[in-house]
Amino acid sequence: MRTTGARDPAILVKIIRVPIKIPKNLRENLPVICIAGGPNSNDYGTNRILHHTIGLPDFSQELRCFQTVTCHQAVVTNLEDAHEQIDTAIATALRESKPVYLSISCNLPGLPHPTFSRDPVPFFLAPRLSNKMGLEAAVEATVEFLNKAVKPVLVGGPKLRVAKAGKAFVDLVDASGYAYAVMPSAKGLVPETHPHFIGTYWGAVSTAFCAEIVESADAYLFAGPIFNDYSSVGYSFLLKKDKAIIVQPERVIVGNGPAFGCVMMKEFLSELAKRVSKNSTAFENYKRIFVPEGQPLESEPNEPLRVNVLFKHIQKMLNSDSAVIAETGDSWFNCQKLKLPEGCGYEFQMQYGSIGWSVGALLGYAQGAQDKRVIACIGDGSFQVTAQDVSTMLRCEQNSIIFLINNGGYTIEVEIHDGPYNVIKNWNYTGLVDAIHNGEGKCWTSKVKCEEELTEAIGTALGEKKDCLCFIEVIAHKDDTSKELLEWGSRVSAANSRPPNPQ
Structure with missing residues (x-):
């Protein structure tokens, strides 16, 4: 749960301390509680214009935005019903396994009230039973x-x-x-x-x-x-x-x-x-x-690294203490082919299909599943959307391994509908992560262009740098895609480009 805009999170701390067991690794149906600091309770009903608005004396804009992506919304503007509204929001999130939105006026946290005098007690939600x-x-x-x-x-x-x-x-x-x-x-x-x-x-x-x-x-x-x-x-x-x-x-x-x-x-x-x-x-x-699948062709000495060779090595890294996060893109298809050992975690997001989600997902997963070392496969275009989350990974002392696959653009989009908008400005990705690291915390980066360099980098990440956040930039050819992406992209493109039905 993330708080924004509240000056004193005393009430919010009580919410977070409630001993609720939330299932790990939830995917499409998430009991997320979004907590936002709202306007001062005295500003509601006035004609005042506040910051963080579009310049109108209407404080419901944020609420209306969240109504379409949450199953319940609550706006707490007084302490009399704060406890009831907060409990209802939490219970609804858990019961429906869907996000809820909770706005709390910024002048309420820290104020004493009898309904918050006792320590929170565990929630009990009656189980749903079949007819x-x-x-x-x-x-x-x-x-x-x-x-x-x-x-x-x-x-x-x-x-x-x-x-x-x-x-x-x-x-x-x-x-x-x-x-x-x-x-x-x-x-x-x-x-x-x-x-x-x-x-x-x-x-x-x-x-x-x-x-x-x-x-x-x-x-x-x-x-x-x-x-x-x-x-x-x-x-x-x-x-x-x-x-x-x-x-x-x-x-x-x-x-x-x-x-x-x-x-x-x-x-x-x-x-x-x-x-x-x-x-x-x-x-x-x-x-x-059934016929067993073959192995990638052996690489020539110092041959430019192929993506299928990369995933051959990632397969060897997996064990029951691992987890894999597959970013939207060609990693969808390459990670699907990984054979997961018993106990190996896996996260994959398809319904919305948003690029960049995996960087934040890696941050959250690694923080919640500290018994696993998380391996994330992320494209360069996706990483550019949410790269700043690496900063929080370092602050939280996480030791995930990020494979940044640098192939110069939005490859999955190329296979659906190509155009110049799929080419992106190339970054010095290892240099960026080194700058974010800034000598504080444990971080190690490497740029690899061939199998020999990849093998050495993986050995270092699993060995002497096992307690570090490891960022391995893999240089790949822009046309090096899985055969599954080529097939999938063609079919999705055909579905997207269907002509309008005759009137």
């Missing part, structure tokens, strides 16, 4: 649907996280014997070391042999999916609604038939695991057609 009749009906319809299928499969989606249903999903895999895949933004939510894991389902850019098994199945259960133009590769999925069971956090839809509300995903998957028949046909089919 028992609805749960039974949903399980019965799903069992009938799946048990009639010849080669059913399972696909995990990103809302497994908010539903806290990852373990229940794996239990269903064990009970059913089905092959299972994950959608790209669900990578890391379920183990990839399970013998029935077949990779990432991402339409035309799926892991090798994964899409063929999923799309040829006669029944597929998607647990917590988000289907958008990016995850569907420009709406080019070869899926059929009548073959699909869609399980959302509180709802189940079976093919073209019935829908069941008030059914919690975790309970549903657990009950389904008790009754579904075992069927490993899809997995057996996968094993028949």
